[in-house]
Amino acid sequence: MEWMAWTWPTAIFFMVIASLLITFTILAIKFPETPRVGVLRIETTRGDRLFITLLGSAFINLAWLGLADMAQWWALVICAVYAVLVFRYV
Amino acid sequence: MTDASITAPKARALPKVKSSTIVMGLYLLFLMLPIYWLLNMSFKTNTEIVSTFTLWPTNPTLDNYRTILTDPAWYTGYINSLIYVVMNTVISLAVALPAAYAFSRYHFMGDKHLFFWLLTNRMAPPAVFALPFFQLYSSVGLFDTHIAVALAHCLFNVPLAVWILEGFMRGVPKEIDETAYIDGYSFGRFFAKIFMPLIASGIGVAAFFCFMFSWVELLLSRTLTTVDAKPIAAIMTRTQGAAGIDWGVLAAAGILTIVPGALVIYFVRNYIAKGFALGRV
Amino acid sequence: MEKTVNQKAWFLVLPVLVLVAFSAVIPLMTVVNYSVQDTFGNNQFFWAGLEWFKEMLRDDRMWDALGRQLMFSGIILLIQIPLGVFIALNMPKSGFWVSFCLVVMSLPLLIPWNVVGTIWQIFGRVDIGLLGHTLAAIGVDYNYTSDPFAAWVTIIVMDVWHWTSLVALLAYAGLKSIPDAYYQAAKIDQASRWAVFRYIELPKMMGVLMIAILLRFMDSFMIYTEPFVVTGGGPGSTTTMLSIDLVKMALGQFDLGPAAAFSIMYFLTILLISWVFYTVMTNLEKREG
Structure with a gap:
């Protein structure tokens, strides 16, 4: 495992992703997913929306890094807003 | 490209030949010329290649092929490539068969996401994985072994095999499964005795494509090997750049790598599109 | 086909999951770990935070490679898709010639990628190659090792040679599935x-064209071997595509941090494009029923 060069921040990052996946799996078992058509005019389930949120958040963070000079936390705030929008309207 | 606009009026001038024949003729000529040139050079001596420009070998020689087939530095490359390619094909098919069956027959939680995730692995650039693979296989002591390359190629070949096999399995009616289970077949026996023969052509096609994609890949196989498992592709690229390239031998080596594909191409001709399109045609 | 819900099917998928996790997830996690650290040889890592990402994003090197890559993929699609459809429309209708054309057209698809490079490297050389020699004989100044334009033309013609048949074969498969009745109706309507x-x-x-576009875009987007063998990314860095640049950085200079940051952004882009195509494809299938 040494060659993988683990650090606490990245470990926490992956734990967050993993726990999100587990949470959504449990949610899917407890409350079965029903696809719906949102603003993108494609059928999405809860899992799809999670994927769209995560992928979009990655790009938001990269854009913030490349363009803005303020702290990265602000990008996470934007991501949170984005996530709410995705889960509400997509 | 421009061929088309040139040939169209010509076809009208020669009413006996259909324009489609001319288009296909020109296209096939365009495909064959570079290969012919390689073949042509593989039969020439280096002096003839460098000193004179001839459209066909004036003194055909088999020396280039003799060099490759007798020099261990060359022919072990082919053996290494064959070993890891066969390993990879076997591993890919073994894990892909049950998975493809599951995808073609059942709905289960996360099936669509899993299927998509497999696709992303087929689409992922090997360049991204070259460095971590190098570190991974070095750390577990598998660097420069055939199994390391075989496992690395699973990255794109397992998804490929799953998609192709799923495409073939969808064509087998589900009633066959149900009748077999009613007749008291266990899953294992049904799969081996009834189902596999039904999709035999699909398995053949999937095997062919796993073989092909592992055979043509250079970046990962070159990164993960140095001496003991060095593939022919890496030997060919490392020969280049050195002063005084042995063009004749290089051409002969190239021709010999085309042979495995060319040998079986006739048998899979109707499935080429299906295989390349991940079973979606 | 109506599928039944069966959660036990997971056990059939498990081997694939384990194998692909081993060869995809672990390496990707490693790349993420490397991307936030700096290393001075011998596995000594130091925390660097998001510096590498910032550096890569604000450096022209990656954007230039991306620009070249998009231009390459765009040109490839613009040529190969129409040409492939055109070839498919001109395929013989039946008999021996169908098999003949299928076999000859498939041949370039099955040639190892480095050999494709070697073939065109030789074919385009002015001293020993048929193409280079002919062009020189009719007075065209063509040298792909020193002239960027010639290098670009060479790798594009090479890719057209290599992959157009794939588009043609797919389009041909699509054409074959059209029932004769459609054509007869069209004839009656003149x-x-x-x-x-x-x-x-x-x-x-x-x-099928959607699949062709997806495959051609993706495969040209990660092209490495063929241009590497022919031009080595040169002259200068004019044909350095994303993969070539990444390999140079990762395995040539062993700059783990920047290379890992580059890899992650490259992979995210691939993920986004794959998802868009996959969504469009599945929606097309649904609409067709």
């Missing part, structure tokens, strides 16, 4: 050749 193509053949080919 539809023009163009109308037949526009309203019968093209809609029926849409599904």
Whole structure:
């Protein structure tokens, strides 16, 4: 495992992703997913929306890094807003 | 490209030949010329290649092929490539068969996401994985072994095999499964005795494509090997750049790598599109 | 086919999951770990935070490679898709010549990628190659090792040679699935050749063409071997595509941090494009029923 060069921040990052996946799996078992058509005019389930949120958040963070000079936390705030929008309207 | 606009009026001038024949003729000529040139050079001596420009070998020689087939530095490359390619094909098919069956027959939680995730692995650039693979296989002591390359190629070949096999399995009616289970077949026996023969052509096609994609890949196989498992592709690229390239031998080596594909191409001709399109045609 | 819900099917998928996790997830996690650290040789890592990402994003090197890459993929699609469809429309209808064309057209697809490079490297050389020699003989100044334009033309013609047949084979498969009745109806309506193509053949080919575009875009987006063998990314860095640049950085200079940051952004882009294509494809399939 040494060659993988683990650090606490990245470990926490992956734990967050993993726990999100587990949470959504449990949610899917407890409350079965029903696809719906949102603003993108494609059928999405809860899992799809999670994927769209995560992928979009990655790009938001990269854009913030490349363009803005303020702290990265602000990008996470934007991501949170984005996530709410995705889960509400997509 | 421009061929088309040139040939169209010509076809009208020669009413006996259909324009489609001319288009296909020109296209096939365009495909064959570079290969012919390689073949042509593989039969020439280096002096003839460098000193004179001839459209066909004036003194055909088999020396280039003799060099490759007798020099261990060359022919072990082919053996290494064959070993890891066969390993990879076997591993890919073994894990892909049950998975493809599951995808073609059942709905289960996360099936669509899993299927998509497999696709992303087929689409992922090997360049991204070259460095971590190098570190991974070095750390577990598998660097420069055939199994390391075989496992690395699973990255794109397992998804490929799953998609192709799923495409073939969808064509087998589900009633066959149900009748077999009613007749008291266990899953294992049904799969081996009834189902596999039904999709035999699909398995053949999937095997062919796993073989092909592992055979043509250079970046990962070159990164993960140095001496003991060095593939022919890496030997060919490392020969280049050195002063005084042995063009004749290089051409002969190239021709010999085309042979495995060319040998079986006739048998899979109707499935080429299906295989390349991940079973979606 | 109606599928039944069966959660036990997970056990059938498990081997694939384990294997692909081993060869995809672990390496990707490693790349993420490397991307936030700096290393001075011998596995000594130091925390660097998001510096590498910032550096890569604000450096022209990656953007230039991306620009070249998009231009390459764009040109490839613009040439190969129409040409492939055109070839498919001109395929013989039946008999021996169908098999003959299929076999000859498949041949370039099955040649190892580095050999494709070698073939065109030799073919384009002015001293020993048929193409280079002929061009020189008719007075065209062509040298792909020193002239960027010639290098670009060479790798594009090479890719057209290598992969157009794939588009043609897919389009041909789509054409074959059109029932004869459609053509007869068109004949009765005295539809023009163009109308037949526009309203019968093209809609029926849409599904396979989507796959063709996806495959050609993705494979040209990660192209490495062929241009590497022919031009080595040169002259200068004019044909350095994303993969070539990444390999140079990761395995040539062993700059783990920047290379890992580059890899992650590259992979995210691939993920986004794959998802868009996959969504469009599945929606097309659903609409067709």
